[in-house]
Amino acid sequence: MTEGSNKAIIIGISGPSSSGKTTLARLLQAVFHDASTSSSSQDQTQNQGEGKRRKINTFIIHEDDFYYPDNRIPITTLPNGERIQDWDCIDAINVSSLSRTLAYVKANGRLPNNLRSIQDLNEDTDSGVQAETVSSLRDGAQKRLSSSTIENKIKDGEMTIVFLEGFLLFSPASQGSNCVAGERLKPVHDIIDMHLFLLAPYTLVKSRRESRSGYVTSGPAPAPPLPQRRLSSVSKEEENPQPEQQNFWTDPPGYVDDIVWPRYVRDHSWLLMGGKGEDLSSVTDERELMKLVGEGVNVKTNVGVRVAPGSGEASMTDLLRWAVGELEAFL
Secondary structure, three states, X not given: OOOOOOOEEEEEEEOOOXXXXXXXXXXXXXXXXXXXXOOOHHHHHHOOOOOOOEEEEEEEEEHHHHEOOHHHOOEEEOOOOOEEEOOOOHHHEOHHHHHHHXXXXXXXXXXXXXXXXXXXXXXXXXXXXXXXXXXXXXXXXHHHHHOOHHHHHOEOOEEEEEEEEEOOOOOOOOOOOOOHHHHHOHHHHHHOOEEEEOOOOHHHHHHHHHHOOOEXXXXXXXOOOOOOOOHHHOOHHHHOOOOOOOEEEOOOOOHHHHHXXXXXXXXXXXOEEOOOOOEOOOOOOHHHHHHHHOOOOOEOOOOOOEEOOOOOOOOXXXXXXXXXXXXXXXX
């Protein structure tokens, strides 16, 4: 954990599409939000026997909120010659904006005022985790954090924990990797304090993604500003521009096989291993990568990324228990 003037701890949650990142982030927030720790005996003496409470604040940042506007999403050409938007590549994400936002959050412990969430408008599926389980984990976390040394890390009576979730957040530690996306993501990776990675096999990604109705998007980028004119010639609509348009993206047929899974495998070849444990970081041919990866559940565990248990088959309850344990240990 970085110290100094940082006012927030950023927990990165990444993994393939439909692996449960958003659901896990929301559950973790439910466990840790507004938790507090008791003061030490020394503090109690200083406060005339009244135990001082230190509050833990939380919020979620969705990488999907940093997509470029719809009309700036890259176009790719499929093997059959069809041209289609590619929402699953690094060029679809405004990495600079994401990096600046994370730096602001680190320095201030809060979100910038101009950040609006599109992801929160998308469908919220049932997590499958019982409310009693969340409550039990919350009570347990409260007790364990109260008896730990976390209170010494809480500045000015509060701590902020940020859950950052997204399909493309982490980068390889080695600069020798062929992962171009990873090199560009290094500023994001480096500002994250703890890296959690969820697995999902290809068959599960395909079935879950293809069952979704679609995604709310930010709409096209606004038109260039009008040239300077006399106020009398400017219409009321121009004086008071309408809110940004929102669109809805629906995956076209074959999108998982043509775009989602190949992009995931390519951009995570530094982390994934072949079915027989092959190191894929130097493999550049996409077809060879796909063949070696198979279901995509073999990953490296020695590169600074904490990989969820269960090889992609763990329940969300098990994933939540694992993530809570990792976060408590980290704190």
